[in-house]
Amino acid sequence: MLTPDEWGIVWLSLQVSLVAIAGALPFAFGLAYLLARGQFPGKVVVDALIHLPLVLPPVVVGWILLIAFAPHGVLGAPLQRWLGVSLMFRWTGAALAAAIMALPLMVRSIRLSIEAVDPRLEAAARTLGAGRIDRFVTILLPLARPGVLAALVLGFARSLGEFGATITFVSNVPGQTATLPLAIYSALQVPGQDNAVWRLALISVVLSLGALIASEMLVRHGLSRDRDTGAHVL
Amino acid sequence: MSFDIALSLTRGRRRIETAFATGGGITALCGPSGAGKSSALAAIAGLLRPDDGHVAVAGAMLFDAASGIDLPPETRACGMVFQDLRLFPHLSVEANLRYGERRAPPVRRIVDFAETVRFLDIAALLGRRPGTLSGGEAQRVGIGRALLSGPRFLLLDEPLAALDVALREEIMTVIERIRDEFALPMILVSHSPDEVARLADHVVLMEPGSVG
Numbered sequence: 001m002l003t004p005d006e007w008g009i010v011w012l013s014l015q016v017s018l019v020a021i022a023g024a025l026p027f028a029f030g031l032a033y034l035l036a037r038g039q040f041p042g043k044v045v046v047d048a049l050i051h052l053p054l055v056l057p058p059v060v061v062g063w064i065l066l067i068a069f070a071p072h073g074v075l076g077a078p079l080q081r082w083l084g085v086s087l088m089f090r091w092t093g094a095a096l097a098a099a100i101m102a103l104p105l106m107v108r109s110i111r112l113s114i115e116a117v118d119p120r121l122e123a124a125a126r127t128l129g130a131g132r133i134d135r136f137v138t139i140l141l142p143l144a145r146p147g148v149l150a151a152l153v154l155g156f157a158r159s160l161g162e163f164g165a166t167i168t169f170v171s172n173v174p175g176q177t178a179t180l181p182l183a184i185y186s187a188l189q190v191p192g193q194d195n196a197v198w199r200l201a202l203i204s205v206v207l208s209l210g211a212l213i214a215s216e217m218l219v220r221h222g223l224s225r226d227r228d229t230g231a232h233v234l
Numbered sequence: 235m236s237f238d239i240a241l242s243l244t245r246g247r248r249r250i251e252t253a254f255a256t257g258g259g260i261t262a263l264c265g266p267s268g269a270g271k272s273s274a275l276a277a278i279a280g281l282l283r284p285d286d287g288h289v290a291v292a293g294a295m296l297f298d299a300a301s302g303i304d305l306p307p308e309t310r311a312c313g314m315v316f317q318d319l320r321l322f323p324h325l326s327v328e329a330n331l332r333y334g335e336r337r338a339p340p341v342r343r344i345v346d347f348a349e350t351v352r353f354l355d356i357a358a359l360l361g362r363r364p365g366t367l368s369g370g371e372a373q374r375v376g377i378g379r380a381l382l383s384g385p386r387f388l389l390l391d392e393p394l395a396a397l398d399v400a401l402r403e404e405i406m407t408v409i410e411r412i413r414d415e416f417a418l419p420m421i422l423v424s425h426s427p428d429e430v431a432r433l434a435d436h437v438v439l440m441e442p443g444s445v446g
Binding site: 118120121123124125126127128129130131134138139142143 | 279306316334379383384
């Protein structure tokens with residue numbers, strides 16, 4: 001079936017995508033909560049900024065990351081000086097690019113599910129003695145759970161497919177940043193690699209399809225238990 | 235005095251005002267719709283902040299605009315039964331009942347779980363989700379949840395409005411037994427003169443406030 005190199009590509013892709021969504025989740029939830037419940041000036045601008053990666057050419061997102069995280073960039077320089085870390089040409093940089101690209105989809109999904117939670121239930125919990133964090137954990141989080149799960153699966157699928165921002169930001173380094181789409185792109189450049197392209201493409205289809213079906217099943221499961229949270233993907 | 239309350243609050247462009255001092259037992263809050271009875275109840279529970287006035291229950295000051303006292307709802311120990319019940323849809327009936335019980339300091343508990351379940355005759359419902367309950371069943375679970383939260387007083391927002399005659403009788407009996415067995419002061423919002431005549435020890439009439 002797959003050669004050891006190809007397995008390496010699959011594992012790298014899974015690693016990059018899982019780290020990307022795990023890192024993005026707290027930010028996605030915080031932003032979704034802010035947009036769903038917060039009232040503040042400039043909300044429209046924040047909303048638009050979060051959605052920017054969805055509509056910008058991915059190359060532009062990659063280029064912005066490149067400028068920011070370059071050794072002398074506004075974020076790259078302090079990161080290098082204080083933590084001794086560089087994201088350039090590293091899988092961590094690929095994960096960051098994937099996280100930024102997945103963020104708008106994750107925020108949307110979580111925001112819908114938070115908006116579907118009736119604040120009157122939280123008011124009832126207050127009269128029963130539940131403080132702020134208690135209400136968050138016992139009322140809001142469980143009721144928003146289907147949307148959070150859908151966000152994770154959707155973000156994962158989006159991360160697996162990330163190409164433009166990644167190749168622009170951290171280039172196409174085998175074993176570090178050459179995830180499935182980048183490896184397929186490389187293979188396409190070399191004559192006689194048709195079989196490798198087929199195998200890698202097939203794996204991409206299987207992983208992405210699996211993620212979408214898992215997401216839909218999670219939402220349905222949540223539905224039968226509770227009520228519609230508006231988190232459908234399919 | 236069980237209740238010593240003076241409230242003035244604004245909802246949209248509506249002014250809501252009421253003031254009363256009543257003893258133990260059941261105080262019925264009556265008046266036409268739009269008088270702000272539910273808003274007054276929410277303010278007593280601490281869910282709405284009055285512009286002015288005070289809320290004292292059984293000698294404890296819960297809100298006082300003059301001295302800046304404003305206890306949050308979670309420490310007011312008020313057992314609130316909402317008109318729309320607000321049972322938690324993701325929890326079983328048992329978990330709904332235990333929600334307030336688990337959070338109440340032991341000294342405040344007035345009744346234990348088994349006794350509540352027997353008293354309200356809801357043993358058969360414990361494993362079910364609130365979405366599958368009938369109106370009368372859900373009403374009893376809502377009352378049970380409030381009773382188990384270790385309340386010092388109960389606020390009942392039209393607990394009989396959505397029920398048919400037979401169920402209404404049943405819930406009225408429950409309310410009378412709570413009054414007699416637990417000696418809890420209660421405020422009951424009601425539209426119905428029959429209910430008020432039968433249940434109320436004190437009657438407070440609320441008039442629609444000025445619009446300005």
